[in-house]
């Protein structure tokens with residue numbers, strides 16, 4: 001392996017390939033739209049490697065990943081602007097020592113269920129086990145960072161009404177598992193509302 005190859009497999013000392021693969025999975029499974037959502041990895045010593053603003057998660061390359069410090073500033077001025085949700089990602093890392101990766105997604109069923117409920121209570125065994133009760137927060141754009149980070153001290157994922165979810169993981173695949181599990185639970189909640197038990201047979 002050449003030194004160029006070594007360089008190409010890490011940015012800011014972090015292996016970025018997982019971000020590319022998980023971004024693709026999020027898009028292909030409908031958890032984000034073509035230009036929606038964002039991802040990051042925590043950097044050693046503070047800060048993050050985060051997707052650029054307006055990046056396409058299904059088609060990420062190394063050039064779409066921006067190293068930032070703990071204050072949200074870019075290492076290199078020539079890099080693109082980091083995600084508009086950068087402050088939320090950094091607040092999660094600052095408040096949850098176990099968080100090594102963060103996913104912000106706009107999964108359709110999860111956002112839809114948030115419209116009607118104050119919290120999402122998974123009806124299925126997996127959701128109960130991995131997620132528990134997921135609160136739905138009412139937050140203005142730009143004011144999410146501290147309330148979301150506070151909520152994620154005690155749980156893995158939180159939903160923001162009319163917007164989407166923020167989830168953390170011990171790695172990016174773990175954050176995908178949590179995001180995907182909540183969407184499955186939300187689909188089941190929706191389907192429970194549109195399916196009806198058949199009437200009992202005549203005596």
Ligand SMILES: [Zn+2]
Nearest residue numbers: 037104163164
């Ligand atoms: Zn968003």
